Amino acid sequence: xxxxxxxxxxREQSQIKHFILxxxxxxxxxxxxxxxxxxxxxxNYVDGFSGPWETQDKTDYEDTSFRQAIGxxxxxxxxxxxxRGARLPIRFVFxxxxxxxxxxxxxxxxxxxxxxxxxxxGQFEENLGRISGICANGFTFTFIDPxxxxxxxxxxxxxxxxxxxxxxxxxMADHANRFLTRAGLEEAYGSLLAEQKWADRIxxxxxxxxxxxxxxxxxxxxxxxxxxxAKYILDFPVFxxxxxxxxxxxxxxxxxxxxxxxxxxxxxxAELFQATKREELKQxxxxxxxxxxxxxxxxxxxxxxxxxxxxRSAARERITACLAEKGPMSFGxxxxxxxxxxxxxxxxxxDVLVExxxxxxxxxxxPQRKRKPQxxxxxxxx
Ligand SMILES: C[S@@+](CC[C@H](N)C(=O)[O-])C[C@H]1O[C@@H](n2cnc3c(N)ncnc32)[C@H](O)[C@@H]1O
Numbered sequence: 001x002x003x004x005x006x007x008x009x010x011r012e013q014s015q016i017k018h019f020i021l022x023x024x025x026x027x028x029x030x031x032x033x034x035x036x037x038x039x040x041x042x043x044n045y046v047d048g049f050s051g052p053w054e055t056q057d058k059t060d061y062e063d064t065s066f067r068q069a070i071g072x073x074x075x076x077x078x079x080x081x082x083x084r085g086a087r088l089p090i091r092f093v094f095x096x097x098x099x100x101x102x103x104x105x106x107x108x109x110x111x112x113x114x115x116x117x118x119x120x121x122g123q124f125e126e127n128l129g130r131i132s133g134i135c136a137n138g139f140t141f142t143f144i145d146p147x148x149x150x151x152x153x154x155x156x157x158x159x160x161x162x163x164x165x166x167x168x169x170x171x172m173a174d175h176a177n178r179f180l181t182r183a184g185l186e187e188a189y190g191s192l193l194a195e196q197k198w199a200d201r202i203x204x205x206x207x208x209x210x211x212x213x214x215x216x217x218x219x220x221x222x223x224x225x226x227x228x229x230a231k232y233i234l235d236f237p238v239f240x241x242x243x244x245x246x247x248x249x250x251x252x253x254x255x256x257x258x259x260x261x262x263x264x265x266x267x268x269x270a271e272l273f274q275a276t277k278r279e280e281l282k283q284x285x286x287x288x289x290x291x292x293x294x295x296x297x298x299x300x301x302x303x304x305x306x307x308x309x310x311x312r313s314a315a316r317e318r319i320t321a322c323l324a325e326k327g328p329m330s331f332g333x334x335x336x337x338x339x340x341x342x343x344x345x346x347x348x349x350x351d352v353l354v355e356x357x358x359x360x361x362x363x364x365x366x367p368q369r370k371r372k373p374q375x376x377x378x379x380x381x382x
Contacts, residue, residue: 042138
């Protein structure tokens with residue numbers, strides 16, 4: 001078994017979280033670098049809830065998000081230096097409220113002197129002014145990965161509003177499923193949803209058929225949009241490794257269609273990684289050995305996963321609804337509204353549009369020698 005797998009034994013959900021974080025950081029950093037010629041835009045990596053937390057590697061902390069983030073952005077910086085001949089400015093801000101963990105965090109990064117690291121002791125929500133000062137320019141990625149579901153969303157949203165950037169927010173779905181109606185937690189939900197009348201919104205009849213965690217998810221996404229933290233919010237469910245139950249959801253917030261497309265590409269890799277891992281664990285505990293975990297994961301995703309048949313047919317309905325509501329629109333403008341709600345990559349969206357055109361459900365003209373819609377191709381209902 002590879003060393004990395006050993007470090008995450010029994011908490012494979014953290015391995016999946018770190019896999020998504022690393023894939024996203026790599027894609028995002030290259031995308032941000034592409035957006036300007038000459039000098040590279042600085043990247044600020046803000047981790048409000050750094051840990052170390054439940055780490056197995058007590059020497060190098062290789063199984064922590066802070067170590068993984070430093071490693072991956074350092075690699076991107078090296079590659080960009082070769083490609084562009086310019087040094088990528090990166091700043092790391094790590095915040096940790098527990099004094100002992102803070103001490104360990106500080107010691108763990110003390111020798112990383114080639115990167116600009118700011119370790120802040122105390123509560124994230126009480127240090128946002130200081131963090132804004134550190135991230136005065138550049139593109140800010142914020143990672144919100146608390147231990148429970150109580151969060152000071154109101155304060156955090158004021159920080160996210162002012163940043164040019166994106167965020168990943170760990171929403172503890174399993175807690176919400178189990179504890180939504182438990183007495184004594186009203187204040188915690190009010191704080192998470194930044195809404196005094198949160199119970200009225202959760203109990204809206206339109207949400208009646210949803211599970212508890214889905215109800216909270218709908219309201220949380222709406223609240224984050226209302227508080228202007230992001231324009232588009234997508235989510236990736238991370239399952240309990242050995243059960244068919246969502247443990248937490250990673251909510252991704254962005255203001256740009258490009259961010260939406262990047263996240264769906266990351267999701268495609270992450271779904272395969274998660275499905276393979278789950279199948280490996282099943283086979284370890286005596287499940288069927290007829291096909292490899294990778295083969296099983298691929299066939300499962302072909303129907304159930306991102307770009308799978310179920311997602312494609314849902315996307316068709318969404319495309320039709322968008323065009324019916326807003327009239328003809330360019331492919332570039334259609335990407336975000338469709339990909340925000342449907343589990344589809346940009347590449348698969350193009351394929352679906354080509355199929356719908358063949359079936360004469362929609363119409364668009366293509367430039368010579370092009371077989372798929374381009375950013376400016378105008379799409380309309382046939
Ligand atoms: C789930 S752990 C973080 C795990 C880490 N992101 C990883 O993947 O390796 C959450 C951490 O946040 C810290 N924490 C909890 N509430 C906090 C707050 N309000 N501000 C800063 N840190 C907090 C906890 O002590 C804990 O170390």
